[in-house]
Amino acid sequence: MNASVINRFAKIVTSGSAKGRSRRLALTLPLAAVIATGAVGCTPDSTTNAAPTAAPTLSAPATTTAPSTPAPSAATSAPAAAPAATPTAETPAPAPSATTPATPAAKTPAAKTPVSVVKPGGGIEIRFDGLTPGQKIEAGGGTVAFSVTWTNTGTKRYDSVVPVVASQQYEGAACDFIAQTATGTIERKEGNTWKEFPLSQGTGMDYVMGGKSATFPLPSGASRTIQYRIHLDADNGPGTLPVEAAAYDSVTTIKQIANKKIIDTKVVDTHMPKVTVTGGPGALIVGKQAAQYTVKVSNPTKSAFRQVTPTISLPNVVDPKSGDYTKRFIEAADLVVEVQDHGQWRPVAVDHDCNDNLAINTDSLQRALPAGATTEYTFRIGVDKGWTTGNKFNLNFGATADQHRAATVKITPTVTG
Structure with a gap:
């Protein structure tokens, strides 16, 4: 086989491999003729030239149309040297000799194919x-x-x-x-x-x-x-x-x-009630004096609330000076909460809420509230025992309206002895 032809064959195969299976140079068909006429009896390396397995994301490439004027085969002898002719519109340029690399013809664009979701290393x-x-x-x-x-x-x-x-x-x-x-x-x-x-x-x-x-x-x-x-x-x-x-x-x-x-x-949440608190923060004297607060709950929505209740809780009630932050110093029985009802003060039960904070029981304080209306609750909150003089704790005031929760208002009274 002609050495130059073999070299061209190696270059084209290398180029085609580097650019991927989806691209084919226009010279592939002429090289097939070269192999057919000049490489009879040659056995290509199966590892290098075997047809690659199609990638899962691509379908088989479309067949490339052969150029209208095929390149000369290796068996064609080179023409005798002659004075170079200047090409004109009527006289086409002479075909290149077998020893001169041919200029690749324009590539025929392959039809676009849909890409599958499957990809190597996917999941x-x-x-x-x-x-x-x-x-x-x-x-x-x-x-x-x-x-x-x-x-x-x-x-x-x-x-x-x-x-x-x-x-x-x-x-x-x-x-x-x-x-x-x-x-x-x-x-x-x-x-x-x-x-x-x-x-x-x-x-x-x-x-x-x-x-x-x-x-x-x-x-x-x-x-x-x-x-x-x-x-x-x-x-x-x-x-x-x-x-x-x-x-x-x-x-x-x-x-x-x-x-x-x-x-x-x-x-x-466009159905939240609104809470404001007046009074306090004041001072709580352990066992003697309570602090008084008025909680106003308003309905800013366009629909009536069927059931409104105020909420009061004491989060993280521990004595910071004790050195033991796992111990609760105020229990439900130590906290005294009263609400004014028709001019009289009556006690409100104290329990724990879902966050394990001390909280008032609101079952007896439920009311209906029309759209745009406001209702008030006045409370007295005191501590009988179990708190160190000079410390503070937080009171969180809020309300629920048909289970919708208002933003809380935090008040921090001082506790004295």
């Missing part, structure tokens, strides 16, 4: 539809519907994908003694019915069990879409609620098999 990708970052969800409002899609972008088949959707820890939770969890429900559509689950994850992995009945296989390149809807209870305060979608391979091993997808939604 399971998760996508939300109908739930976007910053989307508003009304506390105590209607349900918010959306869907989640799980797509296998890798080459591995998953036989049992457990889909999980739940909210993460929430800053506006009404109760956060153990964990900040939003209250409400999440529903998943199964057939023609909706199956209900707790909205929040909690502190463990039990919430993953909710996906057991929706387990599905996911072959390479396949997708599965599931519909969901969220409802928030009215006692969720405003804040950012992260909604998470994940995938696990088994409810027994709880092995995560996909990167979690998280959408930060915004919880709003």
Whole structure:
């Protein structure tokens, strides 16, 4: 075989390999002729020249149309030297000799083919539809519907994908003694019915069990879409609620098999009552003098509240000078709270709220409140015993209206002996 032809053959093969299987130089067809006529009996290296396996993201390339004027084969002898002729419009330039590298013809663009989701090293990708970052969800409002899609972008088949959707820890939770969890429900559509689950994850992995009945296989390149809807209870305060979608391979091993997808939604509440406090902060004399406060609860909405109650709590009631921050020095029996009712003072029971703070029992203080109206409660708060003279504690005043929570007002009275 002619050495120059062999060199051209090596260059073209190297160029084609470097630029990928999806591109073919126009010289490929003339070289096929070279191989057919001048390389008979030559056996190419199977490792170097074997046809590569098609990449999973691409379909087979379109056949390249051969140039209208084929390049001369290797068997054609070079023409005798002659004076060079100047090309004109009527006289085309002479074809290059076999020893002169031919100029590649214009490449025929290959037809565009859709790219598959499958890619080397892929896995399971998760996508939300109908739930976007910053989307508003009304506390105590209607349900918010959306869907989640799980797509296998890798080459591995998953036989049992457990889909999980739940909210993460929430800053506006009404109760956060153990964990900040939003209250409400999440529903998943199964057939023609909706199956209900707790909205929040909690502190463990039990919430993953909710996906057991929706387990599905996911072959390479396949997708599965599931519909969901969220409802928030009215006692969720405003804040950012992260909604998470994940995938696990088994409810027994709880092995995560996909990167979690998280959408930060915004919880709003347009039905909150408003609280103002007058009086105080004053001084509490242990066992002798109480501090007096008037709590005003107003309804700024356009709808009547069926049930309004004031709230008073004492968070983190410990003695900072004791050196033992695990001990509570004021118990429910030590705190004295009275409310003025028709000109008379009557005691209000003190208990613990869901955050384990001392708090008044509001069962006897419920009232209806028309739209735009305001109601008042006057309290006296004292300490009988159990507190070190000179220390302070915080009083949190608030209210609920049909479970919607008002922003709290903090008052810090001084405690003396």
